[in-house]
Amino acid sequence: MQTTDKNRRIVLNERPKGEPNDNTLRLEDASIPQPGDGEVLLRTVYLSLDPYMRGRMSAAKSYANPVEIGDTMVGGTVSRVVTSKNKRFNEGDWVLSQGGWQDYSITNGEGVINLGSDTPNPSWALGILGMPGFTAWAGLEFIGEPREGETVVVAAATGPVGATVGQIAKLKGCRVVGIAGGEEKCRYATEELGFDACIDRREGDLKEALKEACPDGIDVYFENVGGAVFDAVLPLMNPHGRIPVCGLVAQYNATSLPEGPDRSPLILGTILTQKLRVQGFIIFDTFGHKFPEFQKVMQAWLKDGKIKYREDMVEGLEKAPQALNGMLKGENFGKLVVRVGPDA
Amino acid sequence: MQTTDKNRRIVLNERPKGEPNDNTLRLEDASIPQPGDGEVLLRTVYLSLDPYMRGRMSAAKSYANPVEIGDTMVGGTVSRVVTSKNKRFNEGDWVLSQGGWQDYSITNGEGVINLGSDTPNPSWALGILGMPGFTAWAGLEFIGEPREGETVVVAAATGPVGATVGQIAKLKGCRVVGIAGGEEKCRYATEELGFDACIDRREGDLKEALKEACPDGIDVYFENVGGAVFDAVLPLMNPHGRIPVCGLVAQYNATSLPEGPDRSPLILGTILTQKLRVQGFIIFDTFGHKFPEFQKVMQAWLKDGKIKYREDMVEGLEKAPQALNGMLKGENFGKLVVRVGPDA
Incomplete structure (x- = not known):
């Protein structure tokens, strides 16, 4: 369970051969990091699970660097700002970031999207709107x-x-x-x-x-x-x-x-x-420059009820490894998201 | 040798399994066809040999219909008009057409390009300009x-x-x-x-x-x-x-x-x-609508000496089957063209 006194994180323990197994990932406890000047401490609320993550476990040449052994698994997250030393972010803001498979993360704000303090369906930023x-x-x-x-x-x-x-x-x-x-x-x-x-x-x-x-x-x-x-x-x-x-x-x-x-x-x-x-x-x-256009179009479709969206929510960071394996076999039904901590 | 009293043609004798052999194609004599109203009789001077022809020998699904057993092999030709009953063509004109592997062919002019009576390098219409x-x-x-x-x-x-x-x-x-x-x-x-x-x-x-x-x-x-x-x-x-x-x-x-x-x-x-x-x-x-633009651009490049073009000329229709086989193994050196008959 997410607490305020430690940072649980899931790291790559060894590179899988074939399907990831119990030795592939390892849950460990660390101390909660402290933000420096211009940085923000984020608490993960939602972690996205996506097929590309299997690729990052491998050392093979790909479009992105692999996760190193012992490093926290990468992943898109929707988090809340705990402490901010950066003007762009206020305590309590929802943000979309690459926080990874852990309770807490630090960011300097680069590439982080501030979703505001009162966004409906914040987890959608990991799916239909992301x-x-x-x-x-x-x-x-x-x-x-x-x-x-x-x-x-x-x-x-x-x-x-x-x-x-x-x-x-x-x-x-x-x-x-x-x-x-x-x-x-x-x-x-x-x-x-x-x-x-x-x-x-x-x-x-x-x-x-x-x-x-x-x-x-x-x-x-x-x-x-x-x-x-x-x-x-x-x-x-x-x-x-x-x-x-x-x-x-x-x-x-x-x-x-x-x-x-x-x-x-x-x-x-x-x-x-x-x-x-x-x-x-x-x-x-390939299409990064089209993201603003996408958001406008998709938000309108969602508002008009023209596009439906379904999430498959898994409770608890510790369930993430098993849920990822299930997804690679098609066991999820809708966008697979892990609830890592409570909204507030 | 091309004569004025018969039409030699090379027909598909049987569909090849693997590399075409001596039984794949058959040279036969036919009478020279007579043009009807609106039609033109063409005498083949140059026959183009191209890799796609191997595909037409097979019955397998492709982008174009296969040649039927007993039919004359298809192929692009540069020919001269022998007799014209079509206003667009005069006796002696050079034309680019799909005359096939034979001495004489009849066309109603559809898809046939009139190169005029005094075109330089008429065979280039089968290669660099075609x-x-x-x-x-x-x-x-x-x-x-x-x-x-x-x-x-x-x-x-x-x-x-x-x-x-x-x-x-x-x-x-x-x-x-x-x-x-x-x-x-x-x-x-x-x-x-x-x-x-x-x-x-x-x-x-x-x-x-x-x-x-x-x-x-x-x-x-x-x-x-x-x-x-x-x-x-x-x-x-x-x-x-x-x-x-x-x-x-x-x-x-x-x-x-x-x-x-x-x-x-x-x-x-x-x-x-x-x-x-x-x-x-x-x-x-795919790009048919771009052909006029291509011709303009390429003619300018050729005129300015910016593009060089090499032909590998084979003498005699009867050599075409062997030359095609050689091309499929990369034996040609330059654009493979068969001279079927004399210029004039």
Whole structure:
């Protein structure tokens, strides 16, 4: 439990081979840090859990530096200001920062967004109004470029990215087909989010089901999982189709490449003959300058009830490692957030 | 030899498994067709040989319909008008058309470009001023988007696409690294075309050589071959790199996928972490509206001596099958054109 006399933090204990296990992360106690001049002490209220975190546990070359052994795991947080020696922040303000997996953190304010003292749904800054929502919007708008009447497919359909991609595509007049794990999620995607169809990846033949759900082929596939879903999607892509790639959750725990045959000629061949555009992006890196536009658009959609948002809230910092593992297997239902401490 | 009393034509005899052999194509004699109202009889002077032709021999789904068994092989031709019953064409005019692998063809003029009666280098319409040159220009300009100081890599560096890509990239102030088969071609690429480096893919370790030639990584890889070159390029791609895909010659004769492991997760993973844009295009299909602009730009460059162009001329229609096979192995040196008949 969060207290006022120590800083619990979860550090990287060893680099995982495959799925993270009990030895991967370690909960330890530290003293609460003291802010210096121009700095702010933050108390974590909400910690975001996101698939990219698996990547940071590995030493492999990626778009961001790995977490070092013994260092606190990185992560987006919504926190409250405990003590401020920085004019931009007042005691009690809600802030969005990269506080990491711990109760308390220090910041000089750089890259920290002040959400004010009276913000509704502060945790949404980690989801629909933050990185996942922005990923969905920018990837779909600027790479997916969906046109009315086209078919858009997205996996992890009830996750914070997938659900948002699908709902935006519906607003643009597309046929939207989701893929999700389990009947309950599929029902949510069609009944609550308004998807035209949602395929349960745990039931039956994914390729056949997808073909049936996409009688006119696929124009945009928003790639956030990879693996079997990508395999099923590829042969159905229409000429001039677009595949924004924001994540590949299905392969993050892989310790080696899958058995052959080597299907890379098939991928390149399809890209050529179908004239596909496949483009990876790392949201703030690629589209950072679009963030203000995103916030304006998304806030309006939320206000008008055009976009729905669901959180999967886990209670307690100590539950974070298990919850992250569950997410990598698709066990969460909505945006996974850890409540680390009370609001006030 | 071309005569005035019969039409030699090369037809698809059977679909090849792997590399085309002596049974794939068949030379046969037919009577010279007669033009009806609005039609024109053309005599083939030059036949273009291009890698895409291998694809048309196969029944597999592609961007264009396959040639049917017994049908004349398709191909771009520069021909002269023998008889015209169409106002747009006069006897003796040079025309660029899809005449196919034969001495004579009939057209109603649709899609046929009249080059006039006194055009210099009429065969260039099959190369630097036609499909391959346009492919190089548009793929580089609109997908590759090279910026000054960036590194551009292209294979088949002395072929009509590769040589043009590299020379345009040099005009834009890029470092240009070619890959070609053999010392002579490599020397031509650096000494005649002005490439900064050219790697002989037949000598030594391609990956090592490429790494050495691209000390700042690769920003644009113009993909026209696939296979081992793609494998060597991928790990060197810089963040936000672009890969226009116009051809995959190295895999056109493949009868099955290569042995494992399956490297597709590696490709997708690199696209994601390096934020790559990989985009296939079929030139007239994707960029057809840009053709007039291309012609203007390229004609000016040729006039100013800024772009050099080399043809590999084969004498006689009957040599076309063997020449096509050679090209699929990289044996041509410059744009491969068959002289089917005399100029006049």
